[in-house]
Amino acid sequence: MKRRIRxxxxxxxxxxxxxxxxxxxxxxxxxxxxxxxxLTPPPTLKLADQIxxxxxxxxxxxxxxxxxxxxxxHAYDAWEYREWDTVERDYNIVNQLTxxxxxxxxxxAWHLHTNxxxxxxxxxxxxxxMRETVLARDWVLKGAAKLEEGIRALPDSWKLHNELAxxxxxxxxxxxxxxxxxxxxxxxGCEGALEFVRRFYGYxxxxxxxxxxxxxxxxxxxxxxxxxxxxxxxIITVKDLETKLGIPPGQRIPDPYPPR
Numbered sequence: 367m368k369r370r371i372r373x374x375x376x377x378x379x380x381x382x383x384x385x386x387x388x389x390x391x392x393x394x395x396x397x398x399x400x401x402x403x404x405l406t407p408p409p410t411l412k413l414a415d416q417i418x419x420x421x422x423x424x425x426x427x428x429x430x431x432x433x434x435x436x437x438x439x440h441a442y443d444a445w446e447y448r449e450w451d452t453v454e455r456d457y458n459i460v461n462q463l464t465x466x467x468x469x470x471x472x473x474x475a476w477h478l479h480t481n482x483x484x485x486x487x488x489x490x491x492x493x494x495x496m497r498e499t500v501l502a503r504d505w506v507l508k509g510a511a512k513l514e515e516g517i518r519a520l521p522d523s524w525k526l527h528n529e530l531a532x533x534x535x536x537x538x539x540x541x542x543x544x545x546x547x548x549x550x551x552x553x554x555g556c557e558g559a560l561e562f563v564r565r566f567y568g569y570x571x572x573x574x575x576x577x578x579x580x581x582x583x584x585x586x587x588x589x590x591x592x593x594x595x596x597x598x599x600x601i602i603t604v605k606d607l608e609t610k611l612g613i614p615p616g617q618r619i620p621d622p623y624p625p626r
Contacts, residue, residue: 434463434470441477450482454508461516468523471516479509479533506539524556528563535570543573564588565600572603582607589619598624 441456457474464470482505513530520526527549533539535546550567553559568588572581585604588595601621608618 430463434460434467437463438470445477445481448485450478450485450505453477453482457512461512461519465519468516468520468525471513471520471526472529475509475512475516475529475533477509478512479506479539483509483539506533509533510540522556524553524559524563527553527556528559531566531570535566535573543570544575544577546570547574547577565595565597569599569603572607578607578610582611582613586619596621602626 437456437459441453441460444450444452444456454474454477457470457477460470461467461474483502486502486505510530510533513526513533516526517523517530531546531549531553534542534549547567547570550563550570553563554567565585565588568581568585571577571584574581582604585600585607589600589604601619601624604619605621605623607613
């Protein structure tokens with residue numbers, strides 16, 4: 367069966383030619399814009415080795431987003447065939463071409479820590495221990511590393527911190543509540559962070575060994591702050607902490623345990 371991606375080859379060729387035409391007369395303008403910080407510096411020759419020199423010249427001609435789009439299509443094609451090394455390589459290129467694209471970092475990481483990991487986890491042709499502890503975990507770690515790379519490029523992205531916190535906090539992925547709590551804390555400090563991040567920070571802190579009192583003080587503060595924080599998860603977590611910490615009955619929140 368012919369691969370879907372071949373249908374886009376002609377379109378890419380046209381983009382490459384257009385990029386070559388633009389390269390010469392825009393070179394001076396690109397250089398000045400780069401020096402003032404208004405344009406991303408041109409990619410390195412390492413990228414040329416990855417995507418080919420014709421496409422590399424198109425990138426230099428200002429077609430980064432279009433070449434990234436083509437490479438994303440190629441990655442999608444590889445995803446359908448579970449060619450995870452190709453998916454990883456293609457998204458490395460996409461992220462290098464468009465480091466400002468927050469969603470591209472998230473999608474790239476998701477393919478690694480969820481799709482690739484799951485495909486090995488459910489592969490009955492492999493020994494169970496290898497599926498669970500070697501191959502699947504390796505891809506989860508690759509996904510976490512991809513998000514960390516994205517955070518280095520976009521340190522003020524609450525979404526990237528939130529995604530990394532989810533990977534750390536998931537018991538089926540890295541199961542590291544302390545690092546998850548730290549990522550939620552960083553997300554809280556970013557502009558535009560949604561309010562649920564404040565609660566999730568407390569939940570992960572409550573699971574972090576030795577942080578029970580800190581988590582109780584924090585979540586009880588949210589509870590006292592406003593009724594909108596009285597979610598079942600927050601109430602359950604606070605009441606569990608009250609029991610664990612031996613909070614006197616008269617100081618405990620009045621809510622009964624919600625159904626778990």
